[in-house]
Amino acid sequence: MKIKFKLNGVFTEVYVEPHETLLNVLRDRLKVRSVKYGCGVGECGSCTVLLDGEPVPSCLVVAAKVDGSEVTTPDHIAQTELGKVIVDSMLEEGAIQCGYCTPGFLVTIYAALARGVRNVDEIRKAIAGNICRCTGYVNILKAVKKILERVGS
């Protein structure tokens, strides 16, 4: 079936199979490689995207259901003003190691900030669905504090 949705602000039409996930369609059909496959069961958060503003693991979303929605991916978020603040802060605090999970963290943190969250503990809870095996989350939390300082109220 053909679906039409807004991908990073641009109307996009794509043919999808009924069983395909948003993750597959983004990566394989639309060549959006910033969305990473990690587990396929919604546990690791590497494939997180914004679906109508909400962070979701794209491996759990049936692509057909995205028809008419708005999807935002990490490569796009990284180029926004708020996205740049997040990325710069993560870089400065050494919050990025192997980098495979990082785009997912970017999306989750961005979504929390966009909803108006300005509290470290709430963001810490928000990223509990993003698994990182490298950092122990310490420098990520330091980056979150820096982001909050920079973003202000």
Next chain:
Amino acid sequence: MFNFIGRSFPRHDGFAKASGLAEFTFDVEVPGMLYGRIFKSPHAFARVGRVDASGAEALGAVVLTPDDVPDRLFNPRLISIEEDTFKDWRVLTKVPRYFGEPIAAVAAPTEDTAQRALEALRVDFEEVYDPVLDPFKAMSPSTRPIHERVMRGGRWIEVKNNIAAELRYSEGDLDSEEKRSSVVIERKFHASRRYHTQLEPKGAVCKLEPDGTLVVWTTTQTIHNTKILISQVYGIPMNRVDVRKVLLGGGFGSSIHTNLVTLIAVGLCLKSRKPVKLVLTREEDMVHDHVSFEFYMKVRAGATRDGSITFGELDNLIDVGAHQIQAYPILGTSLGWFVSLYKWRAVKYHGRSVYTNKVPSCAIRGYGAPEITWAVETVVDELAEELKIDPLEFRLANYRGRGEIFWGQGPTVKSIIRSDGVPELIAKGSEIIGWKRRESPRVKTGRFRRGVGVGRGFHTSGAGGPLSGAIIDYTGAVVKVNEDGSIDYITALQDHGGGTLDAHIKIIAEELKIPPGKVRVVWSGTSTTVYDVCTHASRGVFTGGEAARRAALEVKKKVLEYASRILDSVSPEALRIEYDRELSDAVIFVEGAPEKRITLSEVARVAWQRNWGSISASVSYRATVAPPSFTVYFVEVEVDMETGVIKPIRVVAGADIGTVISPELAAGQIHGGFAIGWSWTVGDEVSYLENGVPAHRMSLTDYKLPTSMDLPSDEDFIVLFASTYEPFGPFGAKGLGEAASNPVIAAVANAIYNATGIRFYEIPMTPEKILKAIKEGE
């Protein structure tokens, strides 16, 4: 003082990674490529009869069977010299020895077709055997041999009682040391099989160039050893295999060897003559591909009343699963970790690696050191308690430090310790954690009980040594000055994420006195780099960084030589070179003659314009030592006596890594080292059903990892660096990656004891086990 070393610079690959634009193996795509799938054995131990490919081929798939791959045994890990390399693997097998061992593979133009072709394959099994799962039963003479014979180097050897490798060692007079001991403690330990859970599952993409050269992108910690193994297995000259470096989504040892998926992808590519992409699902990666070693250790150790350690004995039985990756070397390093921890006056060691019908084990961060350190640091804690000596004083009096012989990487790699920050780290760490206020577990009451524990350990920096030894360890670097003075740095060395290559950038910048931003790491392959053994053994900064420094030094000599021509200096030695912040460049000058001054960029330009030739250097380097990076962890935990749940409260982690090149990235290694060590201590475990199928935890839904809510926040995690300088390291630096995790299990276990009065000799220490022990104690 340094210009760049020790200062923070955003990592060179940071934006690419954060935005997701960075390319991992999973992201590599070649036009016209086929998608591969693997037929995995449904039995843990069986003999294949016939592989019927007709159904799969009717769908248009290319099928690879055991008969299509060279009948050649190999070991996927090329680290030992040839005569110490044990070979028992085939690319595809007719005798699957673990659940999921690859028997055949298919490739088709779409993933869906590939999957349907996989399902259309018919594999008959002539025999299905009862799998051998218990390593102790495996050694019984009546147990069916998993391998009857394997190859060691070029010759066949018989396997007896399923013992894959064995190592004995002794030194000193153990009996008399035991006799003069006032206290002797003997304990048994068991460390589970743990899954690495690197975030990127394994995969490979291959293509053939028109001239027949095979190009490979794959999840690997070593591109050159991957090249060599492909060459050896498929009989292709090494200059016709170009393994390209691509980002690795986490290693932790899981890709320390050449992954089977890589060799299968190559086979599919060679048969189909088309590009092939073969990537594992998470389930395949975790159930069928790799897992840590499983340790059964028995430690005996003694000490005299005045607190000096007398002897140490270690019986070390390792369940290696169905094939050898490092079954022999792990016995040597286990011994090395044991011997190098304390000044035993007598040592006795018996190590055995045993085959079972389970997924083959490979290195996991620390290569046996976390497990051995846990066992020894527990026994040492108990000895100190028994002798009523402060555990810190006991450690300080007995550990192997400056001036002592050290052989962490095993008996063939010995050197003298020249830098040692242990006393400083113990003094500072104990002060911060409040060691003196630590109370005995006997006085603790209530539901939530807190305890403080210490764990001390180390890891080597690489596996270099003064003699060649049994382990291959050297690396290379190419530094090239472009015609505008910008630098290309070309290396095969893989950065797992710790920031190894950022350290190299700073080292090159420091040597050449140019800003780090002028150095670019070139993404290259085996065809365009000189040999590097592997990013393992925490050698990336110590060995790789020194190779980079030496290449930069050679370049600097050439720069000075050209500058002396331009400046009419009597000799290059008369010139000075310094970093000029305003010009953002190196300036070369004659002291006392202000007009005699030129930038490095101008030297490069003039050399080009006057036809003097390129300024570049290629270096191959072997370290002659493998110095220990010491780490001391103080951990405070809280145990819920009603649920058995443990929480980390505070961590004070001290590391002696010589000169600290990137403070925030080094701290990140320590945070991550604690995280994985915590995970091993409280949760990680792969267990098996009677038929050899993993019991549960087939996905990350069941195999739970610590989240941001389970680990200490930045406020509760203090990192200390010792003020040491390692004379053999680049600008005084040592390694870190594995030292960061090695003492963690020990420190947490000792903290749990301090909270509850109960010692656990088995990891993971799950809430169920803790609760059971609490109930039994009552």
